Amino acid sequence: xxxxxxxATLLLALATACAAGCKQGAFQPPAGQxxxxxxxxxxxxxxxxxxxxxxxxxxxxxxxxxxxxxxxxAAAEQQRLKAVEQANLFQQQLQTAAKQLQDTQxxxxxxxxxxxxxxxxxxxxxxxxxxxxxxxxxxxSAVSIPGLEIRQxxxxxxIEVPADKLFTPxxxxxxxxxxxxxxxxxxxxQRSYPRQRIVVEGHTDDSFAGNATAAHALASQQxxxxxxxxxxxxxxxAQQLSVLALGENHPLASNGTAAGKAKNRRVEIxxxxxxxx
Numbered sequence: 169x170x171x172x173x174x175x176a177t178l179l180l181a182l183a184t185a186c187a188a189g190c191k192q193g194a195f196q197p198p199a200g201q202x203x204x205x206x207x208x209x210x211x212x213x214x215x216x217x218x219x220x221x222x223x224x225x226x227x228x229x230x231x232x233x234x235x236x237x238x239x240x241x242a243a244a245e246q247q248r249l250k251a252v253e254q255a256n257l258f259q260q261q262l263q264t265a266a267k268q269l270q271d272t273q274x275x276x277x278x279x280x281x282x283x284x285x286x287x288x289x290x291x292x293x294x295x296x297x298x299x300x301x302x303x304x305x306x307x308x309s310a311v312s313i314p315g316l317e318i319r320q321x322x323x324x325x326x327i328e329v330p331a332d333k334l335f336t337p338x339x340x341x342x343x344x345x346x347x348x349x350x351x352x353x354x355x356x357x358q359r360s361y362p363r364q365r366i367v368v369e370g371h372t373d374d375s376f377a378g379n380a381t382a383a384h385a386l387a388s389q390q391x392x393x394x395x396x397x398x399x400x401x402x403x404x405x406a407q408q409l410s411v412l413a414l415g416e417n418h419p420l421a422s423n424g425t426a427a428g429k430a431k432n433r434r435v436e437i438x439x440x441x442x443x444x445x
Contacts, residue, residue, distance in 0.1 A: 172364045202319060228350075259434055309438055311360050313352050315355050327437040328420075331371075332430055340389035342397065350394060352401025353437055363443040365407045368395045369436040373429040388413035 205286045311318050317328040334346035342350075357366060370391030376383040391411045421428035 190326040325439040331433040340393045350397045365440040367438045370413045373432040383415035
């Protein structure tokens, strides 16, 4: 379009120059003919000027259209970049979800291994075997030990004995009150759960400052001491009981308070719904 406008401008200039040259040339036509020629040239010049103006208007419109197209292209580019950014974010989220799924699968595999190991441990010493018996849930009301919390947790019954009532603080040395409490637990088990599988769990608070080995060691020692007293003094069959040290992994309350720490320091006598033969 710009090239057409330039050509029109040149034609107008040539026409004007030619008209001027003809007026000043050596051959002077009659006055009437000269006026007529001048009028023709003026008309042509006017036409050319009008065409040039029209071309300039078209060029202006084209410039406006071109600027609008550039704006549209810029907006489209911004949308494309935004779409790319969203796609990258979605890809990152997919990768994170895949990692979480993998971690969950690994954790589940480990949990399955622990369950398998626990199931294997149910074949206790002396060749005793375990059989299912869901009647245990009906026996919860029959257990009552003053000063101890007894609760049903799913299919098991938990007899919670505070470690502070059983042992000298920070040790596995039973106190006089500890002997009495374990005697009462042994009597309750003999009376209500003579054939149920029993697990003695040891729990600590978080006072070991992340030293899981020390926490599990104390939990194991305390659970072992309770096990020994239930078997030797309480006369419970050794094949009916097993020991599990859980350290600080299963708190019942916040370790942020002294009362919470005391709640977490405990030995739990856990009665399972299966029986020994």
